[in-house]
Amino acid sequence: MKQETIAAISTAPAMGAISVIRISGEDTFAVLKKLTGKDFSDAAGYTVHYATVYDRKEPVDEVLISIFRSPRSYTGEDVAEISCHGGVYLTRRVLSLVLGAGARMARRGEFTERAFLNNKMDLSQAEAVNDLINARDAVNARSAVHSLKGSVTRLIEPLEEELTQIIANIEVNIDYPEYDDVRQLTEEEILPAARKWQKDIRRIIEAAEQAVQVRDGIDTVILGRPNVGKSSLLNALLEEDKAIVTDIAGTTRDLVEGTVRLEGMTLNLIDTAGIRESSDAVEKIGIERSLAAVERAELVILVLDASRELNEEDERLLELTKDKERIIVYNKSDLNDDVDGLSVSAIHHQIDDLTAEIRRRYENGLQLANTDTLNNERQIGLARQAEQAMNDAVASLEAGMELDIVTIDLQNSWTALKEITGKAGREDLLDEIFSRFCLGK
DSSP states (O other), X not given: OOOOOEEEXXXXXXXXXXXXXXXXXXXXXXXXXXXXXXXXXXXXXXXXXXXXXXXXTEEEEEEEEEEEOXXXXXXXXXXXXXXXXXXXXXHHHHHHHHHHTTOEEOOTTHHHHHHHHTTSSOHHHHHHHHHHHTOOSHHHHHHHHHHHTTHHHXXXXXXXXXXXXXXXXXXXXHHOTTOTTSOOOOHHHHHHHHHHHHHHHHHHHHXXXXXXXXXXXXXXXXXXXXXXXXXXXXHHHHTSOOSOOOSSTTOOXXXXXEEXXXXXXXXXXXXXXXXXXXXXXXXXXXXXXXXXXXXXXXXXXXXXXXXXXXXXXXXXXXXXXXXXOEEEEEEOTTTOOOOSXXXXXXXXXXXXXXXXXXXHHTHHHHHHHXXXXXXXXXXXXXXXXXXXXXXXXXXXXXXXXXXXHHHHHHHHHHHHHHHTTTOOOHHHHHHHHHTTSOTTO
């Protein structure tokens, strides 16, 4: 079936020196001929050509056209990229002419979708394209480049191979018991391989969870009773006066948010209303939101006042956060530096000990974020599905169930694993299993 030829602006819709309009599909060269009057059907791939774009006979712009021929293009189809002079009006006019010459407006992500469908990349690599575009820092960019080069596939392939071998041996034993050269597998022979596989995927999931947390940013709540310096600490971390700082208790009545990057690591900061008993209706709402934010937080920075003794409100917050990942900080060290614990002076931006502690806590995740790992919740979720299916298979083996029943769980595990890269299907599994047979079998 013939694919429609698609087109879209590939650069930002803003003023600039140049803009690029991408075209992909079987009619790419026909569109270019209508647009410029030139025949590019015999043009070599990876070449650039000068041309004039016309609206009927009126010249619209002088452009450069880059040619990429199927299958050696981004989408695997014939592709052309028109570099025209930048500017919102001119770019849209050239795109309009391209669409008028027979192309269809591309959907969001459709060029990369075609690359995936044409086997130019797997699903994890396609996701990496978007991750690279949206990278907020060097850690995210490096991770996306790794994935684009196939790091997720390299991570998953050994698990696929081991699992396929287990399933293949069981299937051969079930379907071809008459062959003398086929081992009669027992539960004892299969279980060690299955248990090793469980450990391997658990290690991959745990590493991915830590890495994704660092890449996405750690949701961090700054918590404390009124006037301990939470807003001053937020401002010090952000290096800007985002939160109002006064000596009046209860100044912060709603959540104040900001993002800070610490040597490649991102914190999604939330400054909360001071936690205390209050009769003020507005402040009470702020306190309720603060407590809800604590529930969702991945890290709590609990701020105590170094210049005062702990009171009941402090003790309540210590109890509230005892099961959370937290850092206890004594603020106002300029008034009292004789405390047993981590101390800072937020008002004077003396917070190096705190930032060092944050980096120490997440150093492992930061290192993992720079290695080959699964990259998002979809991939991790599928890995968890694969793990659960294997857990069910191991439980069945330990209960002495028949191998053909165990195989159902193993196949479910295999399918979930293959869906990470977008290459799943029972037909694929059968092909893989029986391709391992010798000729004539």
